[in-house]
Amino acid sequence: MYKIDMLKGLPKTKRDIAKRGESKTPEIIRIAREYGEEFFDGDRKYGYGGYRYDGRWIPVAKDIVEHYKLKAGDRVLDIGCAKGFLLKDLLQVCPGLIVEGIDVSEYAIEHVEPEVKDFVRVQNATDLSEYSDGYFAAVLAINTIHNLPKEQLLATLKEIQRISSGNAYVQVDSYLTPEGKELFESWVLTAEYHDYPDGWIELFKKAGYTGGYNWTIV
Ligand SMILES: C[S@@+](CC[C@H](N)C(=O)[O-])C[C@H]1O[C@@H](n2cnc3c(N)ncnc32)[C@H](O)[C@@H]1O
Numbered sequence: 001m002y003k004i005d006m007l008k009g010l011p012k013t014k015r016d017i018a019k020r021g022e023s024k025t026p027e028i029i030r031i032a033r034e035y036g037e038e039f040f041d042g043d044r045k046y047g048y049g050g051y052r053y054d055g056r057w058i059p060v061a062k063d064i065v066e067h068y069k070l071k072a073g074d075r076v077l078d079i080g081c082a083k084g085f086l087l088k089d090l091l092q093v094c095p096g097l098i099v100e101g102i103d104v105s106e107y108a109i110e111h112v113e114p115e116v117k118d119f120v121r122v123q124n125a126t127d128l129s130e131y132s133d134g135y136f137a138a139v140l141a142i143n144t145i146h147n148l149p150k151e152q153l154l155a156t157l158k159e160i161q162r163i164s165s166g167n168a169y170v171q172v173d174s175y176l177t178p179e180g181k182e183l184f185e186s187w188v189l190t191a192e193y194h195d196y197p198d199g200w201i202e203l204f205k206k207a208g209y210t211g212g213y214n215w216t217i218v
Helices: 017-023 026-032 037-041 058-067 085-093 106-110 114-119 150-164 178-187 197-207
Strands: 075-079 098-103 120-122 138-142 168-174 212-217
Touching (some): 037 106, 058 085, 106 120
Parallel strands (some): 098 120
């Protein structure tokens, strides 16, 4: 297991954390957790406030292809692929790659980028049993598996390890200080499980996870 920032190529965005913290209610959390139109393309209080393709994942896709030494014919799975932005850019960077994406959101899959519509489907991250051991050359789960409760998250990490042979990358919500934790908790809408880095590393170890990881820190 190793820490690596696979998203370093993304432009840094400034989040208006205080504003959402003030407006967060149980109803807003409920709506966000439906992962419907409101979460992706509704008001900012429900989630992204507009999740649109703009090519920003291309540098990330290049880094992924380089890191996992991906080539045409290799299989890549994106868990929580949303509208398929990363999959589209992976295909652009590495033509011939066999990409697959799963996401629990019907809305996201309905609005997926046309180039990858045949390679994505609605499926829960908790169900990876159809894939054989080491099936994928790389498995990615970016800001997705912290949306599962702890026991399901642990089981899913074990499955990610199994189907990727450790050629995987997970990025999850974390915080570094008690103040950071407080800020995160006032801001978070969907994450069911979160922890300090040490807690996450314990969980990764328990799952036998040997891939790459990094934190999203608000
Ligand atoms: C914060 S978004 C991240 C999307 C994309 N990976 C990215 O980094 O832009 C979280 C995604 O995980 C999906 N998701 C949440 N729970 C999931 C689950 N149990 N199984 C599969 N996808 C899930 C959501 O629908 C959403 O598309």
